[in-house]
Amino acid sequence: MTAGHPGSTRRALVTGATAGIGAAFARRLAADGADLVLVARTADRLAEVATELTDRYGHRVETIPADLSTVDGCAPVTRRLAAGPPVDLLVNNAGISLDRSFLRSSVEDEERLLRLNVHAVLRLTLAALGPMTERRHGAVINVSSVSGFGPVMPGSTYPASKAWVTSFSESVDLSVRPFGVRVMALCPGYTATGYHERNGIDMSGTPRWMWLRADDVVAEALRDLRKGKQVSVPDWKYKLAVAGLRHAPRRLLRLAYRDRRGRVGPADG
Template sequence: MTNPNRPAALITGASAGIGKSFAVHLARTGHDLVLVARRADRLEALAEELCEVHDIVVEVLPADLETAEGVATVEARLAEGDPIDLFVNNAGFAARGAVGALDPMALEAMVRVNVLAFARLAHAAAARMRAEGRGTIINVGSAMLFMQFAENAGYGATKAFVAYFTRTMQLDLADSGVRVQLLIPGVIATDFHAIAGNAIENFPPERVMQADDLVVASLRALEMEEPVCIPSLPDIRDWDALVTAEARIAPNASRDRPAERYH
């Protein structure tokens, strides 16, 4: 049971990488934690370390988010357990391959985690937090949103879903007391890339950010009330320009006749 006198955070994908960095940083700043991942042994080891160092309560919640049972377990914790002040919706992985060549079972598993589990858990957290009139949700996307690379259609599309879903959540939860951040990491120095069949050494060092720096930027963006955090973007006006371009296209995306160039 979390301590009602301390803020509590639930983090998916908490056993490694970005999720683990969020856990360590939030423990350091006095949060009780609910840690979610498939690998119970890693969660238990992390929980023991954080409890000992920071004197907080850490709840371990093993769940495989590829499965309906795993998603239901975390949904129930968000909906019915002790209140969660911060939900870090981070779990995800990349299965890469050309369209028509990628293993269809790997594609399906990725969609289950990156899209279906992501959306179900975002929904559960939003419903509970809206009812309580407070809370924060961080949805972790990817800079692949802005790029198209061969053999990346599946992963890139799942992260495009995260971005659209999150931006619309922000509209749905306006004036509810619930904050929603879209966090867009670039290349982060974690084992994510090795699991996806790549290596961090294949990226130029100037393109690779440390996970701890990403987490600090995300939490600082919350303080600054930036709804979208792209940690390495020098000027947020570049994002604003993208939103402005979308607004210019939108009215003309649905008209009663084709544009003149098609006549």
């Protein structure tokens, strides 16, 4: 049995589980029969989501209110991963973007982004993999982004943080596979979650056809985990985009983004 199979996940820990892609993971995993440990900052919203899922699916749902952009906030989550009823799927989903170009940003905000998008992913992955490799069972899904494949968001730390998440996940996967454990990077494109509104990013110019549904992203991620993929890019449009970003000469990409110079509200995806 492997946690690469959704039906075999007995307990999953999902960060950023109260909205968007994280909430879609929580719903889908509960529907597939898993107990859950849910993490986000807002305790009231966490309690609401936990009650909704317990009422609907009857499984056990624990909650950990925590700000993962701080070392103190990561601590109770790493403790829970190391001890207590075993977690056999970790979904590192919580992540932020910023609403301004690098030149107009502050070092505090850029570092907060790195602490959540990079440091928390590193801490939680390490805490989860010890018990998983000992039990020779388990999986980690790190939510990255197609923006990590190229300079698609000029002047920001965000795509660099997601490039790290993808590369880190691929590398760690190689070292844990011999123990029957998996680490997969999930790289969605634009996904309709309210994320951009909450992060103050103007997406009014983005055509409707480019938007994915969070439930579809999660379904494809779990299928790809089951298939043993290291990197999951949901939807054919974004598979094509990633192929382009991976193989197009950087000079062409710079030309494509020339008209976006000076843009303040950069896009995720």
